[in-house]
Amino acid sequence: xxFLPMKLSFSDASIFLILFSVSVLDLFRxxxxxxxxxxxVTVSAVIVFGDSIVDTGNNNNLKTPAxxxxxxxxxxxxxxxxxxxxxxGKVPSDILAEELGVKELSPAYLDPTLKPEDLLTGVNxxxxxxxxxPLTTRLSAAALSLSDQLQLFKEYIDKLRAIVGEEGKxxxxxxxxxxxxxxxxxxxxNYFGSRIRRLQYDISTYTDLLVxxxxxxxxxxYGLGARRIGVFGAPTLGCLPSTRTVAGGIKRDCAKEYNEAxxxxxxxxxxxxxxxxxxxDVRIVYIDIYSPxxxxxxxxxxxGNNNNNPLMKRLSHFNKIxxxxxxxxxxxxxxxxxxxxxxx
Numbered sequence: 274x275x276f277l278p279m280k281l282s283f284s285d286a287s288i289f290l291i292l293f294s295v296s297v298l299d300l301f302r303x304x305x306x307x308x309x310x311x312x313x314v315t316v317s318a319v320i321v322f323g324d325s326i327v328d329t330g331n332n333n334n335l336k337t338p339a340x341x342x343x344x345x346x347x348x349x350x351x352x353x354x355x356x357x358x359x360x361x362g363k364v365p366s367d368i369l370a371e372e373l374g375v376k377e378l379s380p381a382y383l384d385p386t387l388k389p390e391d392l393l394t395g396v397n398x399x400x401x402x403x404x405x406x407p408l409t410t411r412l413s414a415a416a417l418s419l420s421d422q423l424q425l426f427k428e429y430i431d432k433l434r435a436i437v438g439e440e441g442k443x444x445x446x447x448x449x450x451x452x453x454x455x456x457x458x459x460x461x462x463n464y465f466g467s468r469i470r471r472l473q474y475d476i477s478t479y480t481d482l483l484v485x486x487x488x489x490x491x492x493x494x495y496g497l498g499a500r501r502i503g504v505f506g507a508p509t510l511g512c513l514p515s516t517r518t519v520a521g522g523i524k525r526d527c528a529k530e531y532n533e534a535x536x537x538x539x540x541x542x543x544x545x546x547x548x549x550x551x552x553x554d555v556r557i558v559y560i561d562i563y564s565p566x567x568x569x570x571x572x573x574x575x576x577g578n579n580n581n582n583p584l585m586k587r588l589s590h591f592n593k594i595x596x597x598x599x600x601x602x603x604x605x606x607x608x609x610x611x612x613x614x615x616x617x
Contacts, residue, residue: 317445318395319370321379322422322494323454325401326505327366330357330381332401337414339401357381359401366397366452373450382425392433395449398422404459405486412467413458419490430497446498453491454505456542459483460534461510480538484545491549491557502557506542507535509566527570539563 321327325339333342333356340357341347347355349362358364363371366379375394380387382396400422402413410418417425434442464470464479474482491502510516511531520528543559550557568575 315448316373316375316450318393318449319366319373319375319379319452320395320426320449320499321366321397321399321452321454322419322426322490323366323399323452323505324403324416324458325359325399326457327364327379327397327452327454328357328359328381328399328401329364329366329379329397331383331397331399331417333357333381334383334385335400335417337402337416339414339416341401365454366399369450369452370395382429389432389436392429392436393445396429398425398429399454402458403455404463405455405483405490406459406463406470407486408469409459409463412463412469419455419486423490423493426494426497443498447500449499449501451494451499451502452505453487453502455487456483456505456507456538457510460507460538461513461516461531464534465516465531476534476537480534480541483538484541487542488545488549491546492552495549495552495555500555502555503560504542504546504557505560506539506563508562509570510535512566512570532567535563 321329325332330342332340341359342355342357344355345361347353347358347361350356350358358367363378367377370379371377379395379397380391382398387396398417400410400417402416403410403418403422404413405419407418407420410416410421430442433445437445460480460483464474464476470479473479487504491499491504494502509527509532511520511528511533513531516528516531517525520531539559539561543561546557546559549555
């Protein structure tokens with residue numbers, strides 16, 4: 274699976290995260306390992322919020338230059354169609370929905386061809402350029418903010434209620450999986466990119482701000498019925514190709530300041546999610562992607578890549594990466610969603 278560069282500067286972080294996270298997720302699909310849920314557990318729907326990592330085409334229907342609904346995007350997708358995914362094929366939200374046995378693709382909520390039956394198994398509200406910080410979205414050329422995504426979610430609930438009634442909606446949500454993938458754009462493109470926030474906050478107080486916004490958003494979707502929620506942490510932002518070029522020195526090493534910011538954010542986010550698990554009847558899991566990505570970069574030989582600078586290799590080389598890397602803290606952590614209170 275390959276990911277194609279965009280001309281938009283804000284997309285660089287997203288490209289990098291997609292490159293690695295989907296490489297691993299795609300290998301998950303390709304290997305013998307599959308998600309095997311407990312016999313008495315089913316997942317009825319996958320509902321997604323986030324940025325370009327999981328956007329499946331919502332930006333197509335927005336007045337924004339942050340689009341990828343043109344060739345060569347989608348060249349390996351079904352029929353070679355450019356669907357608005359920031360990839361040549363599927364993105365993590367698609368793969369997750371497929372692996373959980375819900376459906377093959379995660380449909381964009383703003384897709385004009387969306388059918389009523391699609392609503393029953395979950396939709397995707399993600400928008401390339403989104404961040405926890407509202408300023409991040411404004412800087413990224415009119416993407417859907419998390420506030421916008423929340424309003425669309427409320428609209429979706431009304432539509433779902435009209436189809437299956439209040440009790441039916443509740444039954445669907447009780448067995449739904451909610452995925453939140455946000456944060457890369459905030460740190461890389463907003464804090465280190467625009468410098469506006471750097472004049473207002475140091476990195477410690479800015480990550481506090483981000484985690485506060487994340488917590489507020491999670492409480493809001495919890496109040497609307499979300500009970501099983503997975504939240505991605507930030508990746509190795511200092512290892513972005515552009516970051517290594519600008520801040521990595523002559524050798525284009527990973528930029529320490531960026532990676533430390535991502536780690537600081539992740540530690541605070543993980544702690545906040547632990548606190549939110551005190552809410553009644555909820556299971557929120559932090560999904561670590563920083564550690565597996567860093568391991569790929571630092572130990573390429575471990576995964577069949579003999580080039581010590583894996584960012585310079587074609588992504589096809591990552592087809593050799595074994596899913597074992599992601600098993601500990603990644604997608605297998607999703608099983609934790611189903612080891613929860615008996616009243617589910």
